[in-house]
Amino acid sequence: MKKSIGIISILMIAFVAMILIPTGCKQQPQKDTISISGAFALYPLTVKWAEEYQKIHPEVRIDVSAGGAGKGMTDVLSGMVDLAMFSRSVSPEETSKGAWSVSVSRDAVLPMINAANPHLALLKERGIKQSEFVDIFINKKFTTWNQLLGNKGNEKLNVFTRSDACGAAEMWGKYLGKNQESIEGVGVFGDPGMADAVKKDALGLGYNNVIYAYDIKSRKTYPGLDVLPIDINSNGKIDPEENFYSSLDSVMSAIRDRRYPSPPARDLFLISKGKPEKKSVTAFLEWILTDGQKYVNDAGYVQLKPEQIETEKSKLK
Numbered sequence: 001m002k003k004s005i006g007i008i009s010i011l012m013i014a015f016v017a018m019i020l021i022p023t024g025c026k027q028q029p030q031k032d033t034i035s036i037s038g039a040f041a042l043y044p045l046t047v048k049w050a051e052e053y054q055k056i057h058p059e060v061r062i063d064v065s066a067g068g069a070g071k072g073m074t075d076v077l078s079g080m081v082d083l084a085m086f087s088r089s090v091s092p093e094e095t096s097k098g099a100w101s102v103s104v105s106r107d108a109v110l111p112m113i114n115a116a117n118p119h120l121a122l123l124k125e126r127g128i129k130q131s132e133f134v135d136i137f138i139n140k141k142f143t144t145w146n147q148l149l150g151n152k153g154n155e156k157l158n159v160f161t162r163s164d165a166c167g168a169a170e171m172w173g174k175y176l177g178k179n180q181e182s183i184e185g186v187g188v189f190g191d192p193g194m195a196d197a198v199k200k201d202a203l204g205l206g207y208n209n210v211i212y213a214y215d216i217k218s219r220k221t222y223p224g225l226d227v228l229p230i231d232i233n234s235n236g237k238i239d240p241e242e243n244f245y246s247s248l249d250s251v252m253s254a255i256r257d258r259r260y261p262s263p264p265a266r267d268l269f270l271i272s273k274g275k276p277e278k279k280s281v282t283a284f285l286e287w288i289l290t291d292g293q294k295y296v297n298d299a300g301y302v303q304l305k306p307e308q309i310e311t312e313k314s315k316l317k
Helices: 003-021 044-054 069-077 092-096 120-126 130-137 145-149 167-176 190-199 248-256 281-286 291-295 305-313
Strands: 032-038 060-066 084-085 099-114 158-162 186-188 204-207 225-227 264-274
Touching: 032 044, 032 069, 032 281, 044 060, 044 281, 044 291, 060 281, 069 084, 069 264, 084 225, 099 167, 099 190, 099 248, 099 281, 099 305, 120 291, 145 204, 158 167, 158 190, 167 204, 190 204, 190 225, 248 264, 264 281, 281 291
Parallel strands: 032 060, 032 084, 158 186, 158 204
Antiparallel strands: 084 264, 099 204, 099 225, 099 264
């Protein structure tokens, strides 16, 4: 019995010693996490910002996920994430619920067709008027390419739109004088889904954010895709000043100079519920509006003008 008591005592002493004596192993400090969700339009640039910021701030972890602007707004207002990527203007209703926004970049929505469209040469020569886009996407007046172009044949015009609540569809709808709910077509999810649908259909027509139309490495449209030029002045042809789709940089220049119409060009935003209170979130936003701007152009987006950047920075003070 005494032997058992002695063994128990020794074990207890050893246990206490394990607690009190340092082992030499240091516990890793927990990283400060910033969570972001939302618009496909801003996703590639936000991922780039997150990667570069974490290189100089290893104590911060940034989680970024895409699911559409609507999901991002829902997530941030419910407190599920710190920031939402947003690709349209914030509505008064969203503002009343606490949405606080800062502009971080600019891009546009482009009408997209398949590069093998049998009428590609004619379409690039004449372009499509705004009123014709309305008759395609809203009124469903044109159901074949031949009706649209006034030539013989019966080649179906296969129209695609977005099935998810998103800024791209909302801005395309605004360009057509309506909203996303008014756009007709086969619904597909996300920018990648839209690009894939048009790429697989030689008679397809849809719309995409710039970054999903052009490859940022080659600065050319992705294989299988092409941009359908907008006849901005509605004179029945694409004039030299309207012909800026040959490369990503040419399109970006047109968006920057406001030669491409707005909408469907627009600012891109990061949203929080109320002014950010987390120091790590504020620091990240300040970095985006300063050092982070050097990554914007290479990533396929348009930088804000210097005076607008100063306005956005003042919101963080």
